[in-house]
Amino acid sequence: MTGWYTWVYLLYFVSYITASVYIENQLKNLVEDEGARAKFACKASLNPRDQHRLQVTWKHDGSILRNTSGKYTFKVDRNKYILNIHSVELTDAGVYSCRATVGADVDISSAHLTVRGVPDPPQEVQIISCHGHSAEIVWQPSGNNGAKISEFFIQFNTTDDPDSWHQYYESFRGNVQSAFIDLAPWGTYAFRIVAKNAVGISDPSSVTDRTCTPPPDRPDGNPKDVHTRTDKKGMLSIVWTPMHRLYHHGPGFRYHVYWRPRGSTYWDSAIVDEPSASSFEVEVDDVYGIYEVLVKAENDLGESHQPAFVYLGHSGEGEPVASPKDFRLDPTKPVQPHVAHFIWESVDEEVDNIRGRFIGYKLRYWKSSEGRLKKNEVDIIMQEQHSDWAPDVRVALPNLPAYTALRAQVAVMNSHYTGPPSQTIDFFTPEGAPGPVRELHVEATGMKYVLLKWLPPDEPNGVLTGYNIGYQEAINGSFGKFTPLSPRINNPSTLGARITGLETNHQYRFHVTARTKSAPGEPQYIDIKTASGKQQRNYYRLANDELQELYEPFAGAQQAQISLALLMLMNITWFLFR
Template identity: 30%
Template sequence: MERPTSTFLLFIFFTIGLAKDEGRIIQQPTSSRLDAGSTATLDCKVENGQVSWYKNNVRLHVESRKRFKVFENNTLQIRNVRRTDNGVYRCSLGSIGAQANLTVFDRPLPPKIVLFCNQQYATVEWKTDTKSNISEFAIEFNSSYEPDIWMNVTGISGDKTRKRIRMSPYGNYSFRVKARNRIGWSKSSKVADKSCQTDAEVPRNNPRRVCTVNESPGTMVITWQHIPLNEQNGPNFRYIVSWRESNTYQSQNKKVKALKNPRLVINMVPIFREYLISVTSTNIRGETTQRRREWIGYSGENTPELIPKEFSLDPSKRLTSTSASFHWKAVDPNSLDMNGYFTGYKIEFWPRGGKKRISHNILLRDHLACNQTKTFFSKNHETNGEVINLRPFITYTAVVRVMNMKYSGPASNSVSFTTLEGVPGEIVVFYAKRRSAMWLLLQWYPPEEPRGVIRGYILSYKQQGEADFNKVSVKVKANFTQYNITNLRPGKSYDITLRAYTSVGEGNIRKIIEKTVPPPSGPKVIVHAIPNQNSINVSWRSKKPTHKYFVKYKESKSNVGWRESVKINSQNTIIKNLKSPATYKVQVIAVYSHGIQSPSDIEEVKLGDSNFYVSIRNDPYRPMKRYLVEAKGLSGDMKKYYIQYRTEKSFDWKSIGPINDKAGEFSLYNLKPRVKYFIRARAENRRNRTIYSNQTELVFGTLLKESTYSLRNSNSANFLTASMLLLLTVGKIVDTFICSTSLLYGANF
């Protein structure tokens, strides 16, 4: 029996994974050698992705290092590189990477030292990093005398490893070493573990620069240069000072303690004698073995007893305004009465009445220097002198004295003289005492330093901004200190100069700037056309009233010039017999004293018929406290208008507006009750020409019967007034309101 057979279909599935593209490095970092302090740049450019940076196989966390930065193009930057930045840097992108070496040349590391000591010498040995290319070593040492001060032994070749140094006696020395390469000096090494100590010895040197100080009579002050601690060579250091007169062999001596500023004061010695002085160093071991040197010195000076004779003005030289020359008989400079070392003469002088004396030294030879022998001086030496910088035309008194190095002797006979005249000094006080619109009254005081007899003054002035040829100059007599300059212009500034003069010449110029009083402002003018009369009513008001006015007027479009009225004493006038219709320009001139004129602004007024007027009515909601004002009769080319009002006592118009079309009302409120106001309209056309309406009177707080007032009356002269009385009864209350209007034709500018 056959077994049944079956067919099987075996499916085998393979999963194929696609490898991810890790990219590739297209620019690898390059190795570099840099000096410490510079900036290292390691490039690592890849096709895509962000790399990671490693140093010596340790990942760099750049965000925690201030000197490290990775840019968007994966470049690593290291600022201010140092020795610790040496190493191998690798940039890694997945499983691939590239690396480079960074070598930093820095200052050497501090050397390590070993110290060997004997009695007089210290031997210093050291070891250092051989890779640093050392060029020089320096040994630093200090002593127990000055532990905070380190001294250097430099110039030791870089291939040396030891140095022998001589030490001073009686000291405790510490040592350290530092190295230098082309980058710079290393830090100093640690101080050697032990120090070297030396025993005391006698001092090697005596003090230098032994001198005497000329302090006071009967004393001799000796000074010398201090021996520093590291040269004293032992404890109990002292100075032995010896002195004797130069013409004797008997000396005296005294021990002095070691001080930073050593000195010895010897009392009871003769006046100004020459001495031979020596200073020797000594300590616990004894005196120095150096040969002792004698120095020349002198005891203190005293006041000379010699008096110059025959002191007088030098006849061979001219006396000037600032200088004087003198002559006198010579003294014996080598006399014992000089009480010191003769150096010359001193001329003292002072002005009459002055307490302070001025000195002029005439030095004939220098003071004695340290260790200098005095010399004899000729009796036939120079005996004349000149003093300068004197003040002109001043009486002075002068004397002469002989001088040694410290003192001046008694005064000679005195000489009085007066310097010649000079040019005067500057006038200090100069101002305008009073002023007006056309003159300045100037006031001044004579110069504080006249330097002679003042012959007069030169006064010059010109208006600021004008050329110099317009300058006016006048001479003023010497006995006058005021001058009134006239015919000036009101409100102008003037440059004014003043200088005094003597017979020698003119002094310094004093300049001031003064301004005349500006003229009063011109009157404020209101002009009105009087209807049907070919006349204009002109009213004005001045801040500074005067009794003289005149009115100028002309037709605007006419070539005929201005016409003037006669002088008027009042502030109102009527110009009659004018053309109509026509437009006129009007100006009021106020005349003040000295002929000063103040013109008003030019006003324009139009004569002829005009339908431009103001309509006023009560506000229906608040009839007693608010009025509605509207301009009527505007022509077609008018683009906007304003409402203007003023009180009866004011000439200043206040404006409300504008309204930019020909229809519209203004609200008028918050005015003073029972006060008469004048109201008008001002319109502007597209060419910016201005037209004024008639003027209407309104007593604020009245109830109006009509809304439009344009009344004409040929019999009116200045103001045509129509009064209307309206009696209204509301409930049981009867009130009377009065509204009067004055209709005047406006001006067309």
């Protein structure tokens, strides 16, 4: 009897051992930024016979997690259990636990999730002092939300534009809670502060209740980007970037504009009272003359503390007086169907000839049959200070229509005007490859044939001599080798073809190409499938562009051949088969 009790005890002990469960991979602490995804994973180990008894639950700070809002997703990969927390927020921080149970056996693994966020806005922002052109600002930091505050930024606005906030040029360390800042004269300022950590920048603090108003002063600077514009003949146009209100420094802000011809001793000047103005114009009696110009900032207390820079500019351009000489076709390069080569003498680029900044040439061409009102223009830009200057200019003009009588001329360009044209020359482009045929479609089809129809190309690029037809067979879902059909169509008035000897219920791709004496053109293709069935089905196109099905007796196998169809352009259209 003793042995029997021992056997029962051992059986119970082994059963206890095999029923235990434990978590192999313990959860690891995580640090995530707001908006990121946090992922915990734990792997439960147990006897395979107890797999159906295993239960795993996830908890956050002791509360069971349930995916009621889409916040969490729970995944299982064999015995690996995964918790995903989407778009983590500061409130998601805490202790997360994976609890695995098999009957009375339990194992738990826990880890901490730290969520880092941007700092909370600083508090208690105040102006402690406001003297002259400086102010002292103090504040109290708020929570850093898991990441140490590294910097503070002071922002300010003025009563003139309270919706526009500007950031002070200097930042302040994260352990600082007060700062002295310099203020531009003549403004009423309010302040707010933002904090920055490794995650980002906080929302702004509340705006200070108190304001600070420094006394006015003369401007500290002058307008930038001062230059002249040359698009108006007989005018000197001076342009600059307006100065922001913060830099006016006092009432009565204005611009004082000065100009004089280069080499002159005396300045002319004018006052522009509008602070937002960005230009001034004055009539002059020269074309593209060189001027010295400057623009000063002033207010009622006086002109800027800084001297204004003097800039060189030009008055408005005029039409060039120079005209290219000896304009002709380049005798060393024959005219091609779509390209012609031209040559002419380089113009003298002196200002008196160009009456502006030399840009290059404008080449004009048009069809002789249409006149110059339908001319095309091509700008030929010459590089400034080009070291490879040559007495002649050589240009290739592409994209010309083939087999066309054309006329061309060239003129000088400056930045805004084009001069008188050169002599006009006539030339003729030779034949080229025609464009694609139009409206290629299936007019009728059967088990063994197809009837194709098309229209001539929009761009014949010469005298059409006929059409070529070829096909590709579909083999295992792809089209095979291209096979040309004979005889070729040698009558350009033939605009259709009946192709016979095809396979039943088979996929083909037919190509139709127009040709001239010069070359065949760009092919156009159409995919068709022959009819199937014991009777030979035939389909004919109706007026509504649908195919109507008819039947005719099966004619037996034929060799592939092509029959030509002539489309008669009359009120009624039909095909004559030969």
